[in-house]
Amino acid sequence: MSFLQPLFLLLGVGAAVPLVLHLMRRRIHAKVDFPAVQYLARAERENIRQIRMRNMLLMVLRILAIVALALAAARPLGAFFGAGHVPTAMAIVLDNSLSTSAVVNGQPLLATLRASAKEAAEAATSSDRLWLVTANGEVVGGSRETVLEAIEKTDAIAGRGDLATAVTRAAGLVSGAGLGAQQVVIVTDGQATSWNAPITVGGVGVTVLAPVLAVPANHAVVQAEARPARWTPNGSVVARTSGSDSATYRVALGTTRLASGTLVLAAISCVLRALRLEWDAVYDASIAEFAALQAAAVAA
CATH class of the missing domain: 2.60.40 (Immunoglobulin-like)
Known part of the structure; x- marks a missing residue:
């Protein structure tokens, strides 16, 4: 199991809030005898077990809701504990246009994009089908190891890429795979010059991974x-x-x-x-x- 946005897992800390509120409500205050309401206390004692069960259930549901929100924001890739995974056709579109050769933080931007593409590919299982589609139109399909090797060998081209065509082609590949789920993962630096036409993906799910970096002036x-x-x-x-x-x-x-x-x-x-x-x-x-x-x- 891996996450596209692992920092959002910090939202899971908020799951402690319902627990703290629950414990605060359990605090016992000083008792004051008031004969006129003794019959109410008797009725409460008769139903105390149901009240406690209801409060416990509400607390658990609130905690699960916060944890689910944190996991959804972190955008997980893969199966939870190896179960419940639907065979997926996934195509990774890697932007290798000339702009990705810019050096940012001491290394080419393409190296950062390759790392993100590898992380997405490593989340695939043996029941999945996997492709790599580059901005200059190269397509590599096969096992996870084959695609990982192709990602590592991808170099920047001497011009702008055509991501619109690459994404459309990737969507066609996963749509025709005949698997229960289809996913296109776009790894790009976000340069507008590579998007020169409308994109058609049909009902295919699309995830865009664009690093947030201080890119130097062009x-x-x-x-x-x-x-x-x-x-x-x-x-x-x-x-x-x-x-x-x-x-x-x-x-x-x-x-x-x-x-x-x-x-x-x-x-x-x-x-x-x-x-x-x-x-x-x-x-x-x-x-x-x-x-x-x-x-x-x-x-x-």
Whole structure:
């Protein structure tokens, strides 16, 4: 048994409140004899056992209600004590778009997402069917161990993902499995660029796991152009960047650094003059061939 939101289990502490109130009501105060109401005391003694049973039952029901609320808020995955589990078809949609490569708290955001996806997969039992669907359309199905291995090997792609298509495909997989329960678990960083179309899941249950992290400000190279169009050793690269603050940049051809520096203004156009290289031959290549030479403008 595992929980998607284990902190909500702290609500279970509130189960002690009905017990405390019950014990406070049992406190015996000083007795005062009042002959006019002796017959009422006699009637109470005759029914004291029923009254105590009723109060005890009410206390137990209140405690169970608070515990059930805490468990529901914690969103459990799996079966309680191995019993009562309905065979489930579960598809885990893992967001591996470019934005998940951002480093947050000393590690790539994708590592955090992989950990959440593994936790969801580990809750599956041998009677369940399991799939992994990534944002770039890869699908892996099979045993829990197979899916866990696929999660570990998932890397960020060089662009935005298509989570809408991935979720729709995941819903189709679990719907066609023919099991008693269907569940789609979406593990994502919540970037809006990955949600580019409406999502259709039918009657499939959907759970979204998005980490609450302080994501650093975005920086991006939104345009890079080689000039002249037919590249020569004396050419230049014109790059346009986008960001909310300053950012460092580096331009490299293969393993050779051509230029680097810091952009102070957001969405600024800058011309990065390539350094003259000692080449054995003059390359006369098109833009596509230039890309094949692994020339890239990299925003650090």
